[in-house]
Amino acid sequence: MDLDVDYLDYHDNGTSNFSYEDYHTLCEKADVRSFAGVFLPVVYSVCLALGLAGNTVVLAVYIHHKRQRRTMTDTFLAHMAVADLLLLVTLPFWAADATLGWEMGLPLCKLVSACYTVNFTCCMLLLACVSLDRYLASAATPGWIQRGLSRVITRANCWKVCLAVWAAAGLLGLPDLLFSTVIEISERRVCLSLYPHSLAREAKACLEVVEVLLGFLGPLLVMVCCYAGVVRALRRLPVESSGRRRRAIRVLVVVVLVFVATQMPYNTVKIWRTMDSVYTLVTHCETSKVVDRAAQLTESLALTHCCLNPILYALLGTSFRRHVLKAAKAFGDRRRRRRSEEERDGQAVEMSFNNSRPASQETGSFTI
Known part of the structure; x- marks a missing residue:
């Protein structure tokens, strides 16, 4: 999890003898921690309650209809529900960390940090898989792009696609598993990723860029392109299907807008902090505090997508609603x-x- 850095480094980028122990002389952020100690537990509790309820329903319906013919979208949604649930399970740990500091030991720090990154990235990649499957299903006369994708994304290869998604997300979470540690800053223990000094800025910046590409820009590009193709296919439907066509287009627009609204602010702040770590853009303590609060707010907003996924990608689908009614x-x-x-x-x-x-x-x- 991208925790706020407690102190601002005023030193030049080329300084080689700087350490975390020197931070107390630079920019104390007790007010930032106080804000996080109140705000984050409330938001995480709401996300945990709503997310557990919605994603549990998705998994229950998927398991209940195990004997029926499942589409690839059903499988992607089930994997996304699992990733959402595993991500939500980490929130109580981060809520306790925001309130009391990290008092749960180094092994749990590494495990929870890696689990958070892996499942957050996995959710975003699975959204792209869902849009690809819908795009291929909507193509009445597939072109060469659709034919090429349809050879890869098939029912027989569905488990391979899901395995590749989990593997890519696992690789992205590996640095958190290796470099997460617990340090004490201003009489408070903190769980964060601490890279070797020779790789600190370069490795962290590269990792942040990869996270933005895999967790936001890549899925957003796939979603926009695929859903644009779906909209074109819907417009070719007969006139008597205009009502259903408008509803379907409205759902697709809502899906993209919600994704952008929840993920773009967080990734924008992440890019800004990455540039700051390389070029030292922030040189004032108050500005650093504003950036830290913005990171807390935007990351909390990004987490709400775990609660919205069951509604956007399951409950709005007519087949899923039919499965829910049958299960009930x-x-x-x-x-x-x-x-x-x-x-x-x-x-x-x-x-x-x-x-x-x-x-x-x-x-x-x-x-x-």
């Missing part, structure tokens, strides 16, 4: 059958008990 109906039928069986068993026991009582014990109003 099956659950209701099972409960009714169980209740009726319990009632029949109770009646049978009562009849057996009444038949076994001696007639001399019965009176006109009650039983002794």
Whole structure:
């Protein structure tokens, strides 16, 4: 997780004897930590509650209909729900860190940091896979691009595509697993990625750029191109399907706009901080505090996509809504059958008990 740096380095980029222990002489950010200690736990709690509910429903429906023919989009959505859930599981740790500092040890620091990066990136890449599958499904007369993609993205290769996505996200989370550490700054323990001094600026900058490319720009480019092709295909539908066509186009526009609204601010701040780490753009303490608060706000906004994914990519789909209704109906039928069986068993026991009582014990109003 991209935690705020507690102190601002006023030293020149070429300084070689600078260390984290020197930060206390530069820019104290107690007010930034106080803001994070109140704001982040509230946001993370809301995201955790909503995200767990929505993504659990997606997985439950997917598992319930395991015998039916699943599309690749269904599989991508299920993997995305798993990634969202694993990402949400890390939020209580970061909420505790924002409030009390990191008191959970080095192994958990490495594991939680890597898990956060891997699953956040995996969610974004799976969004691109969903848009590719919808694009291929909408092409009535596929061109050479569609034919080339359809050879790779097929039902037989679906598990390979998902494995490649998880592998790419895992590689991106490997630096967090290797370099995350716990250090004490201003009497407070912090979990962050601390690179070797010889690679600190270059490695961190390259990693941030790769994260932006894989986690935002790449998926956004794929989504825009694919959904533009889907819109063109929808416009070729007959006039009598105009109502359904407008609804489908509206859903696609909402999907892209929500992705841009939640992810662009966070990645913009990330790029700015990457440039600052290389070129030292921020030289004032107050400006650094503003950037840190902006990073906290925009990253919290980006996390809300975990809660919106089940709504945007599942509940808005007619097939998924149909599966939800079938699952709810099956659950209701099972409960009714169980209740009726319990009632029949109770009646049978009562009849057996009444038949076994001696007639001399019965009176006109009650039983002794």
